[in-house]
Amino acid sequence: MVTTGRALEFGVLLHTADLTGDHVAHPDLAPLWEQTTLVEELGYDHVWVGDSSRIEIAWPRADCLTIMTAMAMKTTRLRIGTVPLSVPLRNPVLLAHALATADVISNGRLIIGAAIGKGGDEGLREFQASGVPNNERGARLTESLDLMRRLWTEDSVNFQGKYYSTPPDMGIRPRPIQRPIPTFVAAGAEPALARAGRFGDGWFTMARDPQQFSDLRQRVDGYAREAGREGQADRSAMYATFHLDKDGERARRNADAHLDAYFGAHHRSGAAAGYFGSPEEIAGRLQEMVDRGLTTMVARVIGSDFEQQSKLLLDDMIPRLTARPLGTRVAPA
Numbered sequence: 001m002v003t004t005g006r007a008l009e010f011g012v013l014l015h016t017a018d019l020t021g022d023h024v025a026h027p028d029l030a031p032l033w034e035q036t037t038l039v040e041e042l043g044y045d046h047v048w049v050g051d052s053s054r055i056e057i058a059w060p061r062a063d064c065l066t067i068m069t070a071m072a073m074k075t076t077r078l079r080i081g082t083v084p085l086s087v088p089l090r091n092p093v094l095l096a097h098a099l100a101t102a103d104v105i106s107n108g109r110l111i112i113g114a115a116i117g118k119g120g121d122e123g124l125r126e127f128q129a130s131g132v133p134n135n136e137r138g139a140r141l142t143e144s145l146d147l148m149r150r151l152w153t154e155d156s157v158n159f160q161g162k163y164y165s166t167p168p169d170m171g172i173r174p175r176p177i178q179r180p181i182p183t184f185v186a187a188g189a190e191p192a193l194a195r196a197g198r199f200g201d202g203w204f205t206m207a208r209d210p211q212q213f214s215d216l217r218q219r220v221d222g223y224a225r226e227a228g229r230e231g232q233a234d235r236s237a238m239y240a241t242f243h244l245d246k247d248g249e250r251a252r253r254n255a256d257a258h259l260d261a262y263f264g265a266h267h268r269s270g271a272a273a274g275y276f277g278s279p280e281e282i283a284g285r286l287q288e289m290v291d292r293g294l295t296t297m298v299a300r301v302i303g304s305d306f307e308q309q310s311k312l313l314l315d316d317m318i319p320r321l322t323a324r325p326l327g328t329r330v331a332p333a
Contacts, residue, residue: 197223
């Protein structure tokens with residue numbers, strides 16, 4: 001496994017939008033199962049899928065909960081996650097039950113990266129289609145994280161919130177094998193950092209500046225301490241796009257073409273920017289993040305050859321990283 005002798009875990013996010021859109025005569029997820037099997041055979045720690053969008057015709061995705069369950073049936077060791085999971089679009093009792101069932105099917109291998117949901121005009125349309133007020137998504141996520149965690153860990157729950165309430169002595173069966181299911185909370189803004197500290201096992205970030213990452217990490221720690229959870233939200237996960245080549249300049253030249261091919265206009269939003277270069281260069285950039293507390297990396301690889309890119313990450317880049325023991329960090333500057 002990738003983590004042998006080290007604290008850092010490494011996973012790969014698989015693309016699904018290109019398998020399900022109107023440009024496909026017959027939706028076929030078979031390539032996804034092949035890539036999932038490959039990721040496990042190569043020795044990665046996790047495999048991940050995305051969770052948007054249900055209604056966007058130009059950029060659709062198959063349902064992530066169903067996909068994760070199918071992945072669980074096709075693997076034996078690989079941990080399986082979704083990021084970002086748009087929690088507020090779903091009823092938290094039903095979501096907790098579905099995830100618990102998938103965790104049982106996977107024999108305790110599920111992970112989630114919880115988020116408030118998609119922004120912009122398509123996000124507004126998606127919340128409207130799901131019957132959830134867009135301006136309530138942050139508060140609903142906070143309540144949902146609290147309620148789901150309790151449903152996963154307590155025999156019976158009495159929950160009375162602003163948006164969700166349960167009848168007396170409510171419970172779900174089956175409860176998950178993992179109690180609770182490991183939950184990273186996507187965080188950048190202050191309310192999200194507070195959610196991560198109060199209810200998460202860790203947090204997800206797209207921050208790639210080491211100092212910014214360290215500052216945000218310290219704020220999550222502070223909120224965890226305030227909630228009496230010191231040390232319980234100490235996992236830090238980064239989500240980023242990778243394209244590697246042993247010739248770093250060639251990797252950077254080719255990255256834009258690959259981004260356009262995969263994401264089209266989404267590339268120009270800047271959200272897909274990431275780590276493009278030689279394995280040695282990218283390992284050097286990531287090392288300072290690891291030194292400051294990064295424990296989990298989720299790579300969205302782009303390129304004409306998924307297997308080649310996955311092997312470059314695993315064989316040429318990851319071995320150059322030296323991880324710190326879990327629970328230790330470089331003091332902030």
